[in-house]
Amino acid sequence: MNRDRTRAASGTGLVTERILSKRQSRRKFLKQAGAALAAGAFGAVPLRGYAADAINIGGLYPTTGSMAQIGVGCVAAAKLAVEMINEAGGIKSLGGAKLNLIISDVQSDTTVTRTETDRLITSNKLSAIHGCFASALTLIASEVCERAKVPIITGSSSDQLNKGRSYTFTPFARASQFAKAQLQMSKLVGDQPKVAVIFENTAFGTATSNGLKELAPGEGVEIVMFEPYSAGFTDASPLINKVKASGANALFSVSYLNDLILIVRTVKQVGLNIAINGGSGGFVIPDFYKNVGKLAEGLQGVAHWNHDMDANAEKVNAEYKKRTGEFLFEYAGGLVAQTFMIADALERAASSDPQKVREALSALDVSSGFAAMAPGGKVKFGPDGKNIYGRPLGVQWQNGDLASVFPKEDARAALMKS
Amino acid sequence: MVETVIQAVINGLLIGGIYALVSIGVTLIFGVVKIVNFAQGEFVMIGMYITFFLFSYLGIDPLLSLFVSMPVLFTIGVLVQHFLIRRVLGPNDMPQIFLTFALSLLLLNLSLLLFSANYRTVHTFYSDEAFHFGAFYVPVAKLIAFVVAMGLSGVLWAFLHTTDLGKAMRAASQNRDVATLMGINPNRVFAVAFGAALALAGAAGSLLMPFYSAYPFVGQIFVLMAFVAVVLGTLGNVVGALIASLMMGIAESLGIQFVGADSGLIVVFAMLLLTLAFKPSGLGGGRVR
Numbered sequence: 001m002n003r004d005r006t007r008a009a010s011g012t013g014l015v016t017e018r019i020l021s022k023r024q025s026r027r028k029f030l031k032q033a034g035a036a037l038a039a040g041a042f043g044a045v046p047l048r049g050y051a052a053d054a055i056n057i058g059g060l061y062p063t064t065g066s067m068a069q070i071g072v073g074c075v076a077a078a079k080l081a082v083e084m085i086n087e088a089g090g091i092k093s094l095g096g097a098k099l100n101l102i103i104s105d106v107q108s109d110t111t112v113t114r115t116e117t118d119r120l121i122t123s124n125k126l127s128a129i130h131g132c133f134a135s136a137l138t139l140i141a142s143e144v145c146e147r148a149k150v151p152i153i154t155g156s157s158s159d160q161l162n163k164g165r166s167y168t169f170t171p172f173a174r175a176s177q178f179a180k181a182q183l184q185m186s187k188l189v190g191d192q193p194k195v196a197v198i199f200e201n202t203a204f205g206t207a208t209s210n211g212l213k214e215l216a217p218g219e220g221v222e223i224v225m226f227e228p229y230s231a232g233f234t235d236a237s238p239l240i241n242k243v244k245a246s247g248a249n250a251l252f253s254v255s256y257l258n259d260l261i262l263i264v265r266t267v268k269q270v271g272l273n274i275a276i277n278g279g280s281g282g283f284v285i286p287d288f289y290k291n292v293g294k295l296a297e298g299l300q301g302v303a304h305w306n307h308d309m310d311a312n313a314e315k316v317n318a319e320y321k322k323r324t325g326e327f328l329f330e331y332a333g334g335l336v337a338q339t340f341m342i343a344d345a346l347e348r349a350a351s352s353d354p355q356k357v358r359e360a361l362s363a364l365d366v367s368s369g370f371a372a373m374a375p376g377g378k379v380k381f382g383p384d385g386k387n388i389y390g391r392p393l394g395v396q397w398q399n400g401d402l403a404s405v406f407p408k409e410d411a412r413a414a415l416m417k418s
Numbered sequence: 419m420v421e422t423v424i425q426a427v428i429n430g431l432l433i434g435g436i437y438a439l440v441s442i443g444v445t446l447i448f449g450v451v452k453i454v455n456f457a458q459g460e461f462v463m464i465g466m467y468i469t470f471f472l473f474s475y476l477g478i479d480p481l482l483s484l485f486v487s488m489p490v491l492f493t494i495g496v497l498v499q500h501f502l503i504r505r506v507l508g509p510n511d512m513p514q515i516f517l518t519f520a521l522s523l524l525l526l527n528l529s530l531l532l533f534s535a536n537y538r539t540v541h542t543f544y545s546d547e548a549f550h551f552g553a554f555y556v557p558v559a560k561l562i563a564f565v566v567a568m569g570l571s572g573v574l575w576a577f578l579h580t581t582d583l584g585k586a587m588r589a590a591s592q593n594r595d596v597a598t599l600m601g602i603n604p605n606r607v608f609a610v611a612f613g614a615a616l617a618l619a620g621a622a623g624s625l626l627m628p629f630y631s632a633y634p635f636v637g638q639i640f641v642l643m644a645f646v647a648v649v650l651g652t653l654g655n656v657v658g659a660l661i662a663s664l665m666m667g668i669a670e671s672l673g674i675q676f677v678g679a680d681s682g683l684i685v686v687f688a689m690l691l692l693t694l695a696f697k698p699s700g701l702g703g704g705r706v707r
Binding site: 064065066067068069072198201227228229230232233234235237238239241242245257258261262265266268269270271287291292293295 | 425548555
């Protein structure tokens with residue numbers, strides 16, 4: 001085409017000829033320059049490849065939508081963990097290969113979670129995945145991972161995650177264990193605990209509260225009220241009215257942040273003197289204290305991870321705090337440990353193949369280092385993907401910080417009796 | 419038992435006052451401009467964020483911020499009516515529905531982008547306080563919200579019944595063509611109606627802030643209740659929407675108390691279904707007031 005134009009122009013006189021040749025030379029220059037640039041760009045890839053191919057780790061978190069607040073913190077922690085591993089020399093058995101974190105936004109939505117997990121797996125060569133914090137989302141993501149045969153490691157607490165799955169790993173305490181810890185904590189406050197249980201009617205709320213109900217008789221705790229509520233209510237007063245009428249001296253609220261703020265405020269307004277245990281979820285994140293303020297002091301909860309657990313946890317917490325200005329909350333902290341567990345598995349597998357990583361994960365057995373940052377300090381997976389040493393912590397808001405107060409061997413501060 | 423019922427009614431009335439502010443806005447727009455504003459909840463959300471930022475950056479009490487949120491939202495309302503709604507007013511309803519729905523989605527996602535999904539709360543000295551009368555209690559922040567909401571509803575009612583512009587709005591709502599023939603400028607009337615409705619949404623936002631968290635999705639909770647109230651109280655009927663809102667607040671509260679906390683709304687929706695079955699034009703009767 002170019003040549004045709006030049007030929008056609010050659011008979012039209014000198015001036016045009018000159019202009020055209022000028023134009024053509026610019027075209028030529030652009031072509032040549034483009035080729036040179038392209039060669040440079042493509043050339044760079046094999047060069048980096050000689051060192052070691054990066055290992056892709058998928059992260060599924062809701063960074064938009066109603067759960068975004070926790071999801072965004074998770075992503076910050078996931079990035080921090082990957083940086084720590086890469087700065088320490090990457091995966092040595094794979095020639096110092098660096099981890100490459102690929103984050104996918106599951107938008108706090110179950111349908112999106114399914115499609116995003118699918119998309120993440122099919123469009124990237126992944127070695128492992130971690131996510132999604134909310135149990136309802138993780139249940140779906142883990143199903144997709146199971147079919148695609150990619151291991152997923154999660155801090156979600158639903159016991160259902162350990163049923164009929166062989167690619168799902170849960171290094172932290174299960175919902176049923178949280179329940180037991182919560183019941184035992186209620187006995188620290190009074191000898192005759194009468195507990196009111198209120199919970200949001202979601203997978204998370206129902207699983208947690210049913211665990212409480214089943215275990216209460218065995219722990220010698222009387223449940224005087226057991227009530228589901230629809231999440232996102234406009235007014236907690238009728239619910240607290242009911243709690244008051246039940247004569248309970250301890251209140252277990254299985255809720256996310258927004259509802260819990262309303263509940264705590266309403267308890268204060270009613271003038272009800274009751275020990276509140278907020279469980280996990282929205283209760284053990286920095287935002288809770290920011291929103292509730294002084295009213296949060298003395299409130300109890302349970303967590304699968306806390307930043308005052310050991311020296312390693314405190315170290316990671318300090319770095320996270322420097323970056324975000326907030327302490328490293330339960331889910332995000334656990335996620336740092338999870339990333340190190342994946343790194344440990346990659347190291348032993350000496351392969352980025354997801355099936356080999358799964359095998360290495362199922363043989364994981366650590367009791368030191370960042371991968372062992374879990375209550376009890378040991379991680380080893382049973383055949384159901386559950387950490388056989390997994391146990392929860394009892395925590396309490398004290399002076400704007402979350403302190404581990406239960407069980408005795410994990411306590412870093414004394415329980416404040418309000 | 420009796421005490422519990424009375425307390426539940428108190429709780430229901432107080433939250434019903436907030437529902438009323440939102441639903442009166444929806445019904446006013448429907449009555450006068452004849453469109454359903456799906457974005458009404460998002461304007462409540464904007465009112466909440468205005469209040470939140472005024473409080474956290476300038477230390478302005480949420481009640482004083484009423485004097486900012488209401489004029490700001492009135493202006494937004496006039497602009498929305500003038501630049502958007504006016505273009506789709508015609509014999510066909512679909513563009514209007516899509517427009518307000520799109521506006522709702524746009525505002526929601528814009529606020530997610532600008533403010534993130536975090537919950538924002540305002541903590542005033544009266545946020546956690548309550549008046550106690552014997553066995554009963556009335557939260558201060560909600561009582562204030564209720565009283566102001568009723569006051570604003572009264573002002574709107576007086577405006578509609580005593581001023582020329584208010585009468586023109588009622589005339590336009592009863593019969594647009596005749597009103598136009600009588601020399602009423604529909605564009606001006608529509609703009610004021612839209613502005614007033616949004617100002618009420620802004621007021622609801624400011625009044626909610628001392629006891630409820632602001633987040634991008636917050637409007638959707640209130641707009642659902644508002645739509646039910648508007649249908650219950652007859653579309654376009656301001657007094658009907660007010661009464662229906664209070665009834666719904668009480669029904670919800672009693673439902674939570676006696677049916678279950680996850681099914682408080684069942685009572686509300688049962689009320690709606692029965693009303694539609696036996697009195698399809700709503701409890702306000704067909705008459706538009």
